[in-house]
Amino acid sequence: MAQQENQPVRSLTEHFKHHDPARQGSAWDALWEDKFTPWDRGGPSWALHDLLKERADLFDPPNADGGGAGRRKTALVPGCGSGHDVLLLSELGYDVCGLEVSPRALEEAKRVAAEAPRDDAGAGRGRVTFVLGDFFADDWLREAQAAGAVGDGGKFDLIFDYTFLCALHPSMRPRWAERMRDLLAPGDRGRLVCLEFPSWDPAETGPGPAWSLPSHVYVAHLSQPGAAVPTDENGAVPGDYVPEQRSDGLERVLHLKPRRTHPAGAKGGDVQDRISVWKHRASE
């Protein structure tokens, strides 16, 4: 992840090297405590904003559930950090749940939310709920449900992953894909949006975080959630690996190069990030 000004040079790879991949919460919290957050973009994702504004064919208005009850659509941002994208989705009309494993990140997200300028234009702002928890556990989901921040059946209409998968050890990717599938609203309703970063070749960058994520890594895991995928020590998946297109997997309905993204996702002005949008393969 790009080093930002006024932050000492420090290696995230070294920091996480000796931590159990399944229990990295305290290691993330230590970084937040030290205010070492080189991933923080200081604002919401332009690429997400443009996608939701420009692709009405894939994203129904968030304040209509299609059933006439007028309930807002729900969104989840796992590993939300300072919560910039949580606030963006709320501005766009979603009831949003921002999930963090780090208590200090959550404090920061609440501070940012409290100080954010309010703009009630368009569909009107949706509710923001920040919850503390591990994406792979269920306790936060119960808390979010009790707060009314989750849609029908404990699922979300939209899930946004940006710099979350790349923060996880590659051994967690099968569980990440299963969890995404399980949390996404069924049938044609749910949309998982991945802003794919960093997309460069893992052999160039070595181990993470950030673990490099060329597009075929998302395809390899989301097509067959939970399946073991051949992955080397840099997190690289062979480019010619062909995943099984399982009926309980997700299907990619859009893959594009965003018009604009944060400079961290560009090289020499050329956007390297990609956006993929996924839904359940099987119909309800």
Ligand SMILES: C[S@@+](CC[C@H](N)C(=O)[O-])C[C@H]1O[C@@H](n2cnc3c(N)ncnc32)[C@H](O)[C@@H]1O
């Ligand atoms: C690289 S940061 C990205 C933060 C945010 N998405 C952004 O764009 O600024 C990854 C975040 O995920 C959080 N995180 C890591 N593992 C998590 C887990 N298992 N459950 C929830 N949050 C997690 C970390 O605390 C950290 O704030």
